[in-house]
Amino acid sequence: MRHSAGRAGLLFVAGIASSLGFAPWNLWPLTLIGIAWLIRETATTQTVRQAAKAGWVFGFGHFLLGTHWIAQAFQYQQDMPAWTGWIGVVLLSAYLAIFPAMTTAATRRLTGLPLILSFAGCWTIAEALRGILFSGFPWNPLGAVALPMAGLGQGAAFVGGLGLSALIVLAAGGLYLLVERQWRAGAAILGLTVAAALAGLIPLRTATPLTPARLNIVQADIGQDEKWSEDGVERAAAKYLQLSPKPTRAARLLIWPEAAIPDLLDEMPAMRRRLGAHLGPNDLMLLGALKAIREDDGTAIAARNSLFVLDSEGGILARYDKKRLVPFGEFLPARTLLNAIGLDRLAPGALDFWPGPGPRTLPLPSGFPAVGPLICYEVIFDGRVTEAGYRPAWLLNVSNDAWFAGAGAEMHLAQARLRSIEEGLPMARSTPTGISAVIDANGRVTASMPRGQAGTIDARLPQANAPTLFSHAGRILPLLLAGLLVLFGWGLGRTR
Template identity: 50%
Template sequence: MLHPLILAILAGLASATGFAPLNLWPVTLAAFALLLHLVRRAPGMKRALLTGWVFGVGHFAIGLNWIAHAFTYQDAMPHAFGYGAVLLLSLFLAVYPAIAGGLAWRWGRDHRTAYVMIFAGAWIVTEWLRATMFTGFAWNPLGAALVPIGSLPDLARFVGTYGLSGFAILGAGMVWLFLRGQPKPALAIGIPLAILSVLPKAFSTAPDPDGPPIRVVQPNIGQQDKHNEAFDAINYNKLAGLTGKPGAEPRLIFWPEAAIPDFLEEDPFARQRLASLLGPGDTLLTGGLALIGDRQGNVIGARNSLFALTSDARLIARYDKAHLVPYGEYLPMRPVLSAIGFSRLVPGDTDFWPGPGPTSFSLPGFGRVGGQICYEIIFSGDVVDAKNRPDFIFNPSNDAWFGRWGPPQHLAQARLRAIEEGIPVIRSTPTGISAVIDADGRVLKSLPHQSAGFIDARLPAPHAPTLFARFGNILPFMLAMILVGLAVALRRTAR
């Protein structure tokens, strides 16, 4: 018989296979059922916490393996640092599953059904904490593993992604209770889950007619060529060629994050060159860089930005990325870390500065757009300007860093944002996966990883604001409180 801690780390490793690209969600539910079993059988609080932590180390080490791939493009540091980064990050993030397990053990271990409910409620809260504390790292919430399961992810429009993660724990708890010879409590959890899984269909409405024509460009420019000046002309020609000729109707054209090296605000020639690709009424949305200077004109920072350019070479909007990637776009404690050999992953010595947060802009003829650049799209409840709700979200990204596991995981989380907010999401990336996602989270069209091409489509229409769009992450917190309240009632009834 294997030691419980060995079983815990093996279960953690297996649990990560439920996320894209493998999508083995039954394995994930089984692994979490084993976690529930191991934590409850822990002889004390310390062992319960350690069991949850060991499980978390395995869970994150596999799910976040793509981070190691990012280091292969940065020659300022040894590439082997990438594997150390994955391990160190996993050791830290595992604290949150440990806390959830400890709370469930402390307050619910004497009643199995109550224990499952407390674990689910605690998981909701700790997952939200993981997404917010110390700048937050919201990647791969457990609810993302449920995206391939029919209409189940549609529940995110009512309880958000963190609430969906709580339902995943309840599903694992149902499996555990059934295997422990308690079919009635298992059905008491399973039947409401089954009803809830079809509930969103009862609230579905007929989709509105689609909007104007759009073109999403994916040039397949590898990270090794992106910041190489010798490839600037080649890269531009790829983007220009895939943009195509003007059509009979004005088009909205999408280019990826940091698609061009030119500083559009300072370079009128660069604006004219881009405008020459556009037909009358066309608008280009492209990623680029904005410089920040001091009063003496010295460059002291930069912003990772999204620009809207019209066919007459006017910049009519700019969005600045707010959720920057630590160690990717800026180096925390730069004087200390740079002295011992660390560097940020994006080339250059000038750190990026964050923007003010979600902002919507009107594009004549195309409606209101909200920008979310790359990594920002993973933050549930923080992607939309609530006072000026957009008609769609543009998520330009550069997933060329992230190997084969990162891009499909990124896409799954973008789909959850569309479901939560009831707003279409358009993704354009250099190497994939670019996609047109409707307001129900369905991928209407996409381009595969490491391929060049374009998507021609109509801009999907938004839905009316969802319940989650109105109330945000107060809803998963309410769900957590309801679960804990039910658990308390069950324990009192049993006594």
């Protein structure tokens, strides 16, 4: 019993260590060591139950650190004490740990190279399922660890973040094989990983090409408590306008974050005219605000989390409605039942949000390139960020990272970088408290403003790359890679 508890404790620590490879820590060698330890434990288990338990304990530690930032969101919920946020983190981590448990249970009977290959494939498939089931939560794919590993992150242009997850597991498996003195197989896997990382340095050697489009991204450092205060709308508008540069002869895009105006902007003509007065004749403003869905008699029945495009007269040129909504954040499942026991969604308001139609490309006037909007955590869903058949020239991620602890904001930025590499598109990110940034089509941050600082990013929009292989094929490629790894691993294991 004592020996079993000790092994579980080491697996839990290994899971936490593996999560230290994500931003902001970027200690990727610990990720490789942690995954290698999990593979070793999988190889020594005797039953499916033991293997699943090993994967679950590891996954619980892995996701506990990776999602700890969620606890901060409960500080703004009036009906529940802040400590309930940690209960939410524990329950979420316990659920997410099921996916590593699926991987270890499926590969238990294999050893050596067959185990490594099948483990990488099963981990990738489980990660893909994690992004789909129960509306999906693909936060921190293991592939995000590849971003600081020389040029390995550039592989996302071919196999996406999911494919990079398979490569990370393979590299960890290579370490395991070396420890097991299977020199040839271990050296071959690690050699291929190093070669891929070095090849990825080639596109990073060139300077970032820029377009003529000028961006003014405003970060007002407005927290949740200030944003939803009684006079929050007026205070937000005044602060954003104060920080927004005055117009010049050169046309520019003035960008404010998600719900910068926490009210129904389309029903506020005076506010729109006030905002438009801050624009030059060819300027455009892109900002987040809310929209009500009303019955024929005017009764509001729901709301939308929207991005508005305004001209200098305050006219609405376009609107994008967020598709992927956050459970308990933007809508409350089984509202009647949960309200009865005192639970409510984290964002204030009695109305739930309704989802929009999905990815859209918005054409912009005045010669500005068409944009693909993404609101908040929509940016963490790979392969579903652009409108089919209508590729934008850039991506815009407006978010409200004021909900997050600092590490969460860093992780969010890293996943946005993955999307830029996958699609070969630059991205502008606007958040109220940081981290706002401009990202080029190779995932490099060309301009940014740190968390907790107010100001404006004045930058030119980077140029898009040619459409990537991943942008054409989407998730088919990494899932095909994962399937081949599983089949080859199981086939090799049966032969042996």
